Amino acid sequence: MxxxxxxxxxxxxxxxxxxxxxxxxxxxxxxxxxxxxxxxxxxxxxxxxxxxxxxxxxxxxxxxxxxxxxxxxxxxxxxxxxxxxxxxxxxxxxxxxxxxxxxxxxxxxxxxxxxxxxxxxxxxxxxxxxxxxxxxxxxxxSDDELAFILCHEIAHFLNDDFNSQLNRYISKLYSKETKTRIKEIKRQQYGQTNAGLQLLKEINYDLYSYSKKKEVHADLIGFELFHNTQYNPNASITTLEKLGKLEELVFNDSISLKSAFDTTNYHFKSYWIEEEDKLFDSEEEIDDYELDKDSLRSHPHAKERIKELLAKYKIDTLNNRLDKRTIVNLQSLSKPSIVRILIDKKKYDYLLYYLLRNSPPDYETLSLALELIYNSKRNHSIGKSVGRDTPFSNEKYLKQIRLFIHNTDLRDIKNILKNYTLQYKDKITDKTFNRINNYFKP
Amino acid sequence: MRKKILIIATLFLSVLYTKAQSSKITDVVNFKTKNAGAIVDTNTNVDAYYIFYEVDKLKNGDREYAIKILDNSLNPVATKKIIGKKKTFLAASAYNNKEMLFLFINFKDKFIRYIGFDKKGTKVRDTKMDISKKELTWLLMLQDSGYYELLTPVDNIGFIVATTVKNKKIGYKVSFLSSTDQVKPWTYNTPAESKEILSFKPIKVNEKYIVALEMSKKSKYSQKSSVFVNVFDTKNGKILFKKPYTKETNPRLITNGFIEGDNIILLGEYFNNGENIFSAKSKGLFIETLSNKGELVDQKKIDWSNQLFKKLQSQNENTKKRSYVYFHEITKMQDGNYYAIGEVYRKTVSAVGLASAILSRGNSGIPVSQLTITNAVVYKFDNNFNLKDLQVFTKGKSRAPSITDFGSPQLNAHALVSWGAFDFINLQTDVKKDRFYANFLDYERLKGEKNKMAFVSIVYSDGQLSSDNIYLNNDRKFVSSVLPAKVGNVLLLEYNKKEKIIKMHLEKINIE
Structure with missing residues (x-):
């Protein structure tokens, strides 16, 4: 458009x-x-x-x-x-x-x-x-980094990337060449599935390769929009560097479940966060049908994107004066919403992660989170909302939270909730304390 | 921006996927699932799940198969390609902490093939063994009867594969497949001159001993069987002793075994000499300790009428005189106490059977009697097998038509167990936490409410017994079911009939 x-x-x-x-x-x-x-x-x-x-x-x-x-x-x-x-x-x-x-x-x-x-x-x-x-x-x-991302997205619109990729996909999938290939495969007496998979792989690789080019182009056009603003041009580089880290880990801020939930009367037990033995000694899924991962990336690696950007524009990469004050407002506005979203969507693993990242902790909301986990476990529904840890995840702390949620028995969570609210009684509201205390009345 | 990256890409992918699914590419890209199941260890805990499917048709009657392996948290961890003959099915699978073994059977080309993958997912064995059609038929028949185990893992060192062998009748061959350099592979064959049908079922194995039950009978339809306990040296396959439990000398229905140091402990039900364990009424429970040479170190019997039944009546006044307990499992916990898990049942008259008998003047073929299965019970015995306690857990009534109107209720109960007529699912033990979970599927009839299916687990933890109920979704739009899971958990499955979507989630069994 x-x-x-x-x-x-x-x-x-x-x-x-x-x-x-x-x-x-x-x-x-x-x-x-x-x-x-x-x-x-x-x-x-x-x-x-x-x-x-x-x-x-x-x-x-x-x-x-x-x-x-x-x-x-x-x-x-x-x-x-x-x-x-x-x-x-x-x-x-x-x-x-x-x-x-x-x-x-x-x-x-x-x-x-x-x-x-x-x-x-x-x-x-x-x-x-x-x-x-x-x-x-x-x-x-910073706002600078947010602005660069928004410019990148607007560039996709200006480049009409969606429609061009749609055209490429449709013309590829319904081309005479593809139709002929499908007919040939159907005529094959043997190895039909593998031939079909090969065709799908080729179409996928082609689309992803095209998508990568579009991403680099959106970075360049996006930077032109961004450069016209008062925001620090170097935010384009810092943002891409961050996105590069995101390729590895997203939720990796250090948190300590032990220091949060070890109370005077109910001590933290190490098996609550103990991992099970892996079925296979592998850092990733073993797959004899695996497709080339790099060919399945819709975006080039962040390093390549930075290189392309620096090759075309002069960017002072030493200029780190990012306006952090502005994003703080956005972060402080979004944080309560994130906590509420996680409660509403019953994503209690992420909820604990977000709450435990903060220092000093929000005792009131942490008590509520424990109460929600307790009720969800009691109703045998926690498995619907909180995923089990995958053996291939490097997100150590999020993994620990999932282990904690699933390894603890109902009585453990009940005792943690009871002792946590007792220990921090002066830091939570009477209403919350009384409501939680009702669980423990004989 | 990785997963949903600038939705342009994501949408595109989903579009591609959707369209690819509906486009003609799907005509040539499809997979036929052959079978799926759980890989269960010797404590009936789930180590993994697998899906075995056919990928492609190849030349010379070959097929490309794949096995998708999911860990016990349902995460896909491996997909392995296997080329094999058509009409191959996956008959058994096991994991011993070092190797995962899959055992395939092909009826048409008459072979057994086993393929093993090490912890890195590398194929470490691929062996084909020819077997006759008769041997295969017997193998599957004996396995269905519950008295034969084709594949048993021995933790950290290997696997026991037991195949049937045609001699004068049917014998068996035990092959030890080693997963470590410390133990060499070995085989054991039953005597070629044996004129009996022999079955093989390991009841306890460790790195030192293999304790197996050998059932022998003269012919396929013979009701007369002898039981032997065969103990092998795991390291070399030498038979250390073979102890008979025949009708004449010492008839026993052995259900469990333990290995404590160099002693073998056997548990089960005992009978009077001369009684057939498959048709007579057992006299009670027994425990006996044998040395590794087969000498009797200790034994104890607890009779049904004076001890077990009296205890049941004292705990549950409504227990009728004709009630029995079917003991599913006996387990020993770290405090030295034994726990026997059973269900109370009695023979009752079936209204349907009776009506059919009247209408057909007794020629309906439908049994007039039925078994009414009620509460779950857990008997506690001390280290010397003295009866200490009994706890009754109320369950809804289940009814199962008798196999025959003749014979004892116990005969029917034994037969019905293999048909899954009892509510008992399995017993899982958590050695590390010293817990057990006795799992049942109960149909609850509730006043003023729709009847519900409930998964019930009786949990032993910290020396206490408690129970946990999980009600399954009884909405008509769904088909709900429970599947085995890792210890202390249950896999709940809901199939939405309208949307044709299966949702599965693992839930922990609660201990409060």
Whole structure:
């Protein structure tokens, strides 16, 4: 999409304005007050995209757009997104700085969803709608870094990457060449499946290779937008370096379960976080059918991306003056929302991780977290919401939390909860203390 | 930006995946699941799960198969490719902490093949063994009867593979497959001149001894069997002693064995001399200790009518005189006490059987009697096998039609156990934490509520017994079930009939 038609734009703008107006009065964090207005906007943008598709494989591409719209609406109804006026407003401040510095962007009417995922990530749908995961706010150190990521996403939109990848995918999958290959494979008496897998592999590798090129291009175009702003250009490099670390580990801040839950009357037991013996001595899944991992990456390695950026632009990599004050506001705004999301979505492993990272700890919320874990274990439903640790994860501390949740017996959690609230009675509210204390009354 | 990276890519992938699934590529890329199951250790704890499937058809009647292995937390950890003959099925699997062994059977080409993978996932053995159709048929038949074990892991050192051998009748061959340089492989063959049908079932193994039950009978339909306890030296396969428990001398139904130092402890039910263990009523429980030469070191019997039944009646006044207890398992805990887990049952009249008999003037073929199975019981015995305590755990009634109206209720109970008619699922022991979990599947009839299936676990921990109930989803839209899991856990499965989605989650059995 480059520019919307007048009619479509009018409809989209009306929907958006109405939506933004009502957003501030919303009560439910996971649903906009005027969901119809948002749907209207999404319908219009999708319709615009469909109307501007080229004729090749039109119905197949139309189906993809329709399905994507359906999925997005289902996600909205499934509480995948957070509609928090304060966070949105804060995000818009950064966006406004980007728009001001890049007036050509003002012709577009973008909409940014805030996804409830704690995984740091952002995405572009290619039609002017974007997704920013709430975990990103917690992961970044400054507005500068956030601005670079937003510029990168906007660059995907400007490059029309979604549509070009869609065209590539459709033309590849439904090409004469592919059809002939499928016919040939079907005629094979032996080895059909492997031949089919090989074909799928080739299509996948081609798409991922194309996607990597698009990512580098989005970095370059994104940097041009970013460079026009007042933000520190070096944030582009620090952000990519961070993303490089993310390839290895995401949730790896040091936490100590022992110091948190070892109480005077109920001591921490080492087997609560003891790992089981591995079935195989391997750092990763052993797979005789494994595809080449590098070929399955949609993004190039961060180092390659930095190299490309530095080759094209002069960036003072020693300039580390990032405005940390601004992101602090966004982080402090997002943190309570993250905790609430994790409670609502019953992600008690991440909840403990987020709570235990803080010093001094939030005794009140930690008591609540233990109470929730206790009730979930008592109802035999903890396995639905908290995954078991995988033998291949390097996220040591998150792994320890999962072991703690699953290795402890119900009576352990009950005793931890009881003694924790007793020990920190003066640091939690009477209401919470009394509610929890009720569990232990004979 | 790794997993969901700039959704452009993610959406794209999902689009590709979705479309690929519905496109014609799926016509040529499909996998046929042949079988799936759990890899269980000697304490009935799940070490892993596997899915065995066919990937491709190859030339000369070959097939490409794959085994997907999941750890006991359901994480996929390995997928191994195997080329083999068509119509091969995975008959058994085991893990001994050093090696994972899969045993395949091919009826058409008449062979047994075993493939082992070490801790790095490298194939360390691939052996094919020819076997006749008759031997294979007997092997599977004996295995189905519950008196034969094809594959048994010996922790850290190897595996015992027992295959049937045609001699004058049917014997067996025990092959020890070593997973370590310290123990050499060996084989043991039953005498070629033997004129009996022999079965082999290890009841306890360790690095020193293999304690196995050998059942022998003259013909396929013979009701008369003799039981022998064969003890082998694990290191070289030499038979250390063979002790008979025949109808004439010492008839016993041996259910459990323990190895304590160089002593072998056997437990089970005893009978009077001359009684057939498959049709007579047992007199009670026994324990006996044998030296590694087969000499009787100690023995004790606890009779049913004067001790076990009286204790049951004292704990549960409603217990009717005709009630019995079917003992599923006996286990020993670190305090030296033994715990026998059973279910109370009695013979009752089946309304359906009776009505059918009246209508058909006694020619319906449907048994008039049935077994009514009620509460779970745990008897506690001290180190000297003195009865100390009994705890009754209330369960709903289950009814199972008798196999025959003739013979004792115990005969029917024995037969019905192998059909899974009792509520008992298994006993899992956690040696490290000195716990056991006796698991049952109970159908609860609740007043004013819809009847519910419940997974019930009787837990022994810190010297105390407690129970935990997990109600399964009884919504008609779902099919709910429980599957074996690692010790102290249960795998709950829900199949959404409408959406055709299976959801599984592991839950810990609660101890409060």
């Amino acid at each position: 480059k520019v919307l038609s007048k009619k479509s734009y009018f409809l989209a703008i009306v929907s958006l304005c109405f939506f933004h107006f009502t957003l501030f009065s919303q009560k439910n964090n996971y649903l906009p007050n005027q969901v119809d207005s948002l749907y209207n906007y999404l319908d219009n943008t999708t319709e615009y995209q469909i109307n501007h598709l080229d004729k090749s494989f039109f119905s197949k591409k139309k189906d993809i757009y329709k399905k994507r719209l359906k999925n997005l609406k289902e996600q909205i109804e499934d509480s995948t997104f957070l509609f928090n006026p304060k966070i949105t407003s804060r995000l818009n401040q950064v966006l406004n700085n980007i728009y001001k510095a890049n007036p050509k962007l003002k012709q577009y009417h973008f909409y940014f969803f805030i996804d409830t995922s704690v995984y740091p990530n952002a995405a572009s749908f290619g039609d002017g709608t974007f997704i920013v995961n709430i975990g990103l706010f917690d992961f970044l150190n």
